[in-house]
Amino acid sequence: MSAIEILEAQPLRRFHYLLLVLACLVYGLTAMNVMLIAVALRGISVEWGLDRVAAGLLASFGYVGMFLGALSSGFIADRMGRKLTMVMMLLIGSLFTGLCGLAPSYEVMGVLRLIAGFGLGGTLPLPGVYMSEYPPARYRGRFVGVVETSWVYGAILSVIFGYVLIPQYGWRTVFNAAYIPLA
Incomplete structure (x- = not known):
């Protein structure tokens, strides 16, 4: 039996489930940050x-930034490592999404959305990469599928924040939710 066959025969462990939860959190909170503009756009x-x-x-x-970030993150991850790249991209995406609440003008908001999109787009591919590497092969499809469903939870979370915060405090406050991944 080869080393790969031995690794693939291993059962799921606590580590795999912890990695799944973390990947879901990263993916879901990234989705929330992407969708915050949709709930704030009317205001x-x-x-x-x-x-x-x-x-x-x-x-x-934001979507232009996401395109550029997604294209770049693989190259960056190959040089700096996946974990550091994911943390760095999530930090950029969350920080600049949060700063959108302070934007004094359309032009500043556009630049902030572009930079935030770069970070968020750079984050999105990486949870799936982790799920396609660490769990045994027979579980990878399920794990990737679970991570992908986290997008919906993040989008719903952005709507909840909008529903709760915007009527009472205005559209700017909803962008404070972007700081949750930084906590």
Whole structure:
């Protein structure tokens, strides 16, 4: 029996489940940060007098950043390591998403969304990479699937924060939820 066969024959251990929980948290909280703009966009549009095109463009800045971050994170992870890259990208994404609540203008918000998107996009591939490496092969598909469902939980969390915070405190406060991953 080869070393790989011995490793693949091992049962799931506490480590695998802990890694699964951490991957779900990272993926879900990243999704929450991505979706916060959607729940705040109506208030932003009213305050800054944005039409639909300008509002859509503002939301799109984050997706452009995500594209660039996702493209970059593999290269960065190969040089700096996956763990450090994931932590660094999550830090960038969370910090700059939170700063969106302080944006004084459309232009500043666009730049913050672009940088936040870079971090969030750079974070997204990495939990799946961990799930495709560490669990025994017969469990990998299930583990990746569970991590992917975390997107929905993060999106729901952003809506809950919007529902609770925006009516009473305004759209800016919802971006404070972005700091949760930093805690």
